[in-house]
Amino acid sequence: MAMLPEIELAIKSLTPIRFRYIREGKTAELRIGNPHAVFIRRLKNGDENVYLHLWQTDGASDSKDLKQPLPSWRQCFLDSINDVELLSEDGPFKVCSDYNPTSYEYPICII
Numbered sequence: 001m002a003m004l005p006e007i008e009l010a011i012k013s014l015t016p017i018r019f020r021y022i023r024e025g026k027t028a029e030l031r032i033g034n035p036h037a038v039f040i041r042r043l044k045n046g047d048e049n050v051y052l053h054l055w056q057t058d059g060a061s062d063s064k065d066l067k068q069p070l071p072s073w074r075q076c077f078l079d080s081i082n083d084v085e086l087l088s089e090d091g092p093f094k095v096c097s098d099y100n101p102t103s104y105e106y107p108i109c110i111i
Helices: 004-013
Strands: 017-021 029-042 048-059 072-077 081-086
Antiparallel strands (some): 048 072
């Protein structure tokens, strides 16, 4: 969770971020967006993962669903996020109207 302090600052200050996302040996992909929440989700097998919920505005996407072009909500594994850069010149962003901090999506909310 090395990137957590930067992401927390971005969420609290409504500052967009740019970061590199690396999953399972893939090449680092650049992503840009507005971070809204960091949360833990416990899987049925008991494993837990920490996620960033992001309104992604630009960059690469793993989404196979062509019905969700950018901008759109994306979840990223926090431990796969690297090189977080706050884009202060682009902020502050508006919190998305459909963001619900008490949603079932955030069973254990960190930020």
